[in-house]
Amino acid sequence: MSKKTEEMNSYSEEKDELITRLKRIEGQVRGIQRMIDEEKYCVDVLTQVAAAKAALNKVGMTVLRNHTHGCVREAVSEGENGEEIIDELMSVISKFTN
Template sequence: MASYSTHKDDVLKRLRRIEGQIRGLQRMVEQDTYCIDVLTQVSAATRALQSFALQMLDEHIACCVSEAIAEGGEDANTKIKEANAAIARLVRS
């Protein structure tokens, strides 16, 4: 089970807000909005996605990784490696 399953509606609501930001960017381009204003909104959407990713990572570590460690075995090492890879991807972007 995914760590966000208990509050999937909240997760989806947050993603819909981000989707709205992206659609707003499309409208801004269609309306020939000043470049700096578009870039400001790109920055806001990027921060929103980064914040979402960090929330997902936090929940993954708190739930999936913690459970795997408590159960022991090779799955714990796999979950830790996956989390580390996700962190590396977030840091590089």
């Protein structure tokens, strides 16, 4: 199975839910832009930024979980270089958590 196919399979079951969440986040970000344009109270803007950030983190965790249980598990079971796979996973986790 090609890497691109593996990546698509890792979250295909939740694809519709992820797309819905991302569209909702997109709307939140547009709302934040509008709030700033309208010079809304800073605390209200920050509250919305925190909500959008939390929603985006949830999407990221879903993709990361599916990657780990799908792509990583499959690569290890197929006997690919385990150290390389773990290094790649740790790199992704590091990028995601910073």
